[in-house]
Every structure is written in C-alpha cells, then in structure tokens.
Amino acid sequence: xxxxxxxxxxxxxxxxxxxxxxxxxxxxxxxxxxxxxxxxxxxxxxxxxxxxxxxxxxxxxxxxxxxxxxxxxxxxxxxxxxxxxxxxxxxxxxxxxxxxxxxxxxxxxxx
Numbered sequence: 001x002x003x004x005x006x007x008x009x010x011x012x013x014x015x016x017x018x019x020x021x022x023x024x025x026x027x028x029x030x031x032x033x034x035x036x037x038x039x040x041x042x043x044x045x046x047x048x049x050x051x052x053x054x055x056x057x058x059x060x061x062x063x064x065x066x067x068x069x070x071x072x073x074x075x076x077x078x079x080x081x082x083x084x085x086x087x088x089x090x091x092x093x094x095x096x097x098x099x100x101x102x103x104x105x106x107x108x109x110x111x
Contacts, residue, residue, distance in 0.1 A: 046070045
C-alpha cells in the first residue's frame with residue numbers, strides 16, 4: 001500500500017502559501033493505520049523507549065497507537081496554556097508565525 005496516496009493535500013491552508021497534508025484518510029482505514037504504525041516502528045527499538053510523546057494534536061493519535069502496541073506510556077506535548085501544573089516550554093518558528101509548546105514538568109522522569 002502506498003501511504004502517500006492516502007494523504008490529502010490542501011493548498012493555502014491554514015494560510016496562503018502553505019500546503020497542508022492531512023492524514024485523516026489513513027485514520028479511517030484500519031489497514032493503512034496499521035501500516036503507518038509498522039513504518040514508524042522500523043525507526044526505533046522499544047527497549048530504549050520509556051514513553052511515546054505526541055505533539056498536538058494529530059501526534060496524540062500516533063503516539064497512543066504506538067504506546068498501546070508496545071505497552072509503554074504516552075505523554076502529550078501541547079500548545080502553551082493547555083496543560084495544568086508546572087510546565088517546560090519551547091518556542092519555535094513555523095512557516096506562518098511563532099508558537100510555543102509545553103509538557104508537564106512532573107511527567108518527565110530523570111534518566
């Protein structure tokens with residue numbers, strides 16, 4: 001299966017000049033969803049992983065699938081202001097502006 005064929009493209013979304021690639025069609029196809037999890041799995045060894053991190057918001061989906069498959073934990077990386085408690089923040093620049101993401105400080109384990 002060619003997973004690229006399942007990715008929908010939306011030019012000028014969310015702003016002019018941006019090509020948005022939407023993997024929602026993969027989510028409704030169980031075979032494609034399983035294949036994408038298999039493809040991601042080729043790039044890591046689960047013995048070296050304690051937790052999967054999913055970046056807001058589509059990343060939550062894939063991180064949950066992989067965490068469940070490998071019996072590992074999952075943590076969310078969210079846009080600033082969406083998580084309770086103390087957080088660790090990182091600001092970055094994207095094609096159409098700046099943004100900040102954060103994780104809960106107490107979810108990070110030493111080691």
